[in-house]
Amino acid sequence: MKATTTAQAIYGRPTSAKRIETGVFWLLRLCTYFVLLCAAFIFWDIGAKGGAVIFKSSAPFINVPFLTEAPETLNVFDYQGGKRTMGDRAFRQFKAEHEAELKGVPVETYVYSAGGIFPNIAGTVLLVLGSMLIALVLGVLSAIYLSEYATDGPFIRFLRLAIINLAGVPSIVFGLFGFGLFVIAFDFGVSLLAGWLTLAFMVLPVIITASEEALKAVPKGYREASLALGATKLQTIRNNVLPYALPGILTSSVLAIARVAGETAPMMFTAAFVMRDELPWQVQRWTEFVFQGVMALPYHIYVVASKIPQNEYTRDVQYGTAFVFLFTVAAIAMTAVILRQRLRKKYQW
Amino acid sequence: MVTLAPMPEPTVTPSAAPRPVAVAPAAPANPAARAVIEIDDVDFNYGAARALHDITLNIPERQVTAFIGPSGCGKSTLLRCLNRMNDLIDGARVSAGQIRIDGVDINDPRVDIIELRKRVGMVFQKSNPFPKSIYENITYGLRIQGQKSKARLDEVVERSLRGAALWDEVKDRLHESALGMSGGQQQRLCIARAIAVEPEIILMDEPCSALDPIATAKVEELIHELKKQFTIVIVTHNMQQAARCSDRTAFFYLGKLVEYADTRTIFMNPANPQTEAYVSGRFG
Ligand SMILES: Nc1ncnc2c1ncn2[C@@H]1O[C@H](COP(=O)(O)OP(=O)(O)O)[C@@H](O)[C@H]1O
Ligand SMILES: [Mg+2]
Numbered sequence: 001m002k003a004t005t006t007a008q009a010i011y012g013r014p015t016s017a018k019r020i021e022t023g024v025f026w027l028l029r030l031c032t033y034f035v036l037l038c039a040a041f042i043f044w045d046i047g048a049k050g051g052a053v054i055f056k057s058s059a060p061f062i063n064v065p066f067l068t069e070a071p072e073t074l075n076v077f078d079y080q081g082g083k084r085t086m087g088d089r090a091f092r093q094f095k096a097e098h099e100a101e102l103k104g105v106p107v108e109t110y111v112y113s114a115g116g117i118f119p120n121i122a123g124t125v126l127l128v129l130g131s132m133l134i135a136l137v138l139g140v141l142s143a144i145y146l147s148e149y150a151t152d153g154p155f156i157r158f159l160r161l162a163i164i165n166l167a168g169v170p171s172i173v174f175g176l177f178g179f180g181l182f183v184i185a186f187d188f189g190v191s192l193l194a195g196w197l198t199l200a201f202m203v204l205p206v207i208i209t210a211s212e213e214a215l216k217a218v219p220k221g222y223r224e225a226s227l228a229l230g231a232t233k234l235q236t237i238r239n240n241v242l243p244y245a246l247p248g249i250l251t252s253s254v255l256a257i258a259r260v261a262g263e264t265a266p267m268m269f270t271a272a273f274v275m276r277d278e279l280p281w282q283v284q285r286w287t288e289f290v291f292q293g294v295m296a297l298p299y300h301i302y303v304v305a306s307k308i309p310q311n312e313y314t315r316d317v318q319y320g321t322a323f324v325f326l327f328t329v330a331a332i333a334m335t336a337v338i339l340r341q342r343l344r345k346k347y348q349w
Numbered sequence: 350m351v352t353l354a355p356m357p358e359p360t361v362t363p364s365a366a367p368r369p370v371a372v373a374p375a376a377p378a379n380p381a382a383r384a385v386i387e388i389d390d391v392d393f394n395y396g397a398a399r400a401l402h403d404i405t406l407n408i409p410e411r412q413v414t415a416f417i418g419p420s421g422c423g424k425s426t427l428l429r430c431l432n433r434m435n436d437l438i439d440g441a442r443v444s445a446g447q448i449r450i451d452g453v454d455i456n457d458p459r460v461d462i463i464e465l466r467k468r469v470g471m472v473f474q475k476s477n478p479f480p481k482s483i484y485e486n487i488t489y490g491l492r493i494q495g496q497k498s499k500a501r502l503d504e505v506v507e508r509s510l511r512g513a514a515l516w517d518e519v520k521d522r523l524h525e526s527a528l529g530m531s532g533g534q535q536q537r538l539c540i541a542r543a544i545a546v547e548p549e550i551i552l553m554d555e556p557c558s559a560l561d562p563i564a565t566a567k568v569e570e571l572i573h574e575l576k577k578q579f580t581i582v583i584v585t586h587n588m589q590q591a592a593r594c595s596d597r598t599a600f601f602y603l604g605k606l607v608e609y610a611d612t613r614t615i616f617m618n619p620a621n622p623q624t625e626a627y628v629s630g631r632f633g
Contacts, residue, residue: 224471
């Protein structure tokens with residue numbers, strides 16, 4: 001039956017299987033490149049236009065007021081034959097000084113388009129840190145229960161299913177839930193606390209599922225060795241399971257950080273103000289801290305991108321905010337990544 | 350002699366009952382040795398599947414007892430009964446019979462499993478040092494018991510490492526990761542970690558199965574030293590190893606104890622043809 005020699009057979013000739021192979025390979029490669037291209041375009045667009053707002057060509061090279069001041073209304077008016085733009089405070093002072101010249105001059109105003117976004121940055125950081133803390137504590141404890149203590153049965157399987165399904169609930173539903181429960185029923189008002197809890201519940205499924213995976217991935221040998229030395233289950237988990245699972249848990253929290261920072265809907269229902277004059281730490285009593293609403297970057301982006309006119313005067317704040325928001329989320333996520341790297345080094349297995 | 354809390358009233362043990370398994374009446378290596386572990390008519394189940402049938406055997410103090418037999422015959426299962434490691438497996442239980450250590454039924458609900466495991470140490474088939482420093486590995490057992498004194502911990506580290514013939518090799522890198530050691534060193538570290546809590550009995554489940562011949566020889570030498578202080582039960586599928594380092598040998602087949610006698614008898618003059626076939630390498 002052998003019509004060809006081995007040498008003839010293995011010396012490649014195109015067959016249809018090979019052609020399909022090549023075709024599929026290119027299809028897969030192009031899909032991946034297309035996704036990369038889209039992502040690159042988004043980052044390039046925001047990076048270029050937002051970067052132009054944040055970075056300056058002269059010292060100190062960074063637009064400090066944009067990062068340290070609160071949003072203000074922008075005033076645009078004609079003055080001595082040219083357009084002048086001014087934030088509210090500056091404009092009021094200018095007006096007082098040039099009362100006569102400004103009489104009858106039309107002034108266009110654009111809200112939130114002057115000043116900076118410092119309170120929004122602060123609010124976002126507070127929201128992320130608080131909700132991640134709550135989510136990690138609740139999530140890791142639940143995961144420990146599910147992976148180390150619970151014996152598999154119909155109830156536990158149902159519980160797992162419920163947790164996974166919770167991950168599919170749209171964020172706006174979490175927002176309404178938080179609004180109904182924390183803001184109204186518990187009477188927390190629109191507050192950090194209500195936001196923390198709502199956002200934490202939103203990412204809990206992800207954290208629980210990923211933490212459980214991370215705990216399960218810790219080799220059984222460590223648990224057995226520890227127990228065989230006379231450790232209790234709790235001592236074993238605390239010393240020889242949880243520490244090795246932490247890198248995996250932190251991986252899940254990187255994704256969760258991006259979600260709690262960015263999900264606008266639950267935030268605007270439970271924690272975010274469009275505008276607030278006081279900064280979060282300017283509270284009368286310490287106990288009021290958690291019951292105050294804050295300004296937040298994603299909500300600010302939503303407002304400046306959809307509630308104010310789109311023109312050359314308002315463009316800067318839109319791109320600038322988006323840029324700072326991306327940077328803030330990246331910075332918080334990087335902290336988690338670095339922490340994970342450290343832990344990996346410490347507990348290599 | 351350490352005793353397990355709580356001490357029950359002296360019971361009439363059923364060990365005198367006629368044994369269903371043929372046990373060769375061989376003289377033990379040290380006739381004066383007391384039986385520290387008494388296994389009486391033990392059946393063991395994984396859920397509905399019975400893994401051990403009617404096991405009866407007494408393990409003498411300060412001797413090395415080897416469990417041999419083809420894989421899947423229940424050696425590990427029986428070994429893990431002795432420190433109740435099988436408690437970790439859902440549905441696994443001793444379904445009949447009794448296991449006594451120093452006369453105490455270890456499956457009695459009053460037995461403190463933590464205390465039991467402190468007295469009955471274990472070395473596993475796959476060496477499993479914690480991904481921490483050598484020092485932390487050895488002191489782990491004491492630190493969880495609340496021992497904080499640095500001087501005491503240092504002393505135990507040196508004593509245990511010397512006991513495991515590892516001190517000279519690692520004394521200069523006690524604070525480096527245990528995972529940087531060779532496979533044989535890691536296994537001896539696990540032995541050192543087990544003896545640091547001063548157990549009475551050490552269980553070893555195929556401790557050399559992943560080691561090269563030189564590392565294996567070192568561990569065997571170590572076992573020889575350790576039996577001066579500890580009662581050792583070792584599972585091995587390596588018959589030469591059993592012959593070299595044990596005083597008594599138990600041969601298991603399909604969950605049953607086929608023959609239990611002193612090692613010399615098992616290898617030179619077995620009573621049971623199955624044992625004979627196995628030790629001469631004709632099956633298993
Ligand atoms: N965790 C477990 N669950 C169910 N069955 C098991 C488990 N561990 C071992 N067994 C079964 O028990 C029998 C004895 O196993 P084992 O004690 O590990 O044998 P050995 O150590 O002699 O190779 C085997 O048939 C094995 O399939
Ligand atoms: Mg085994």
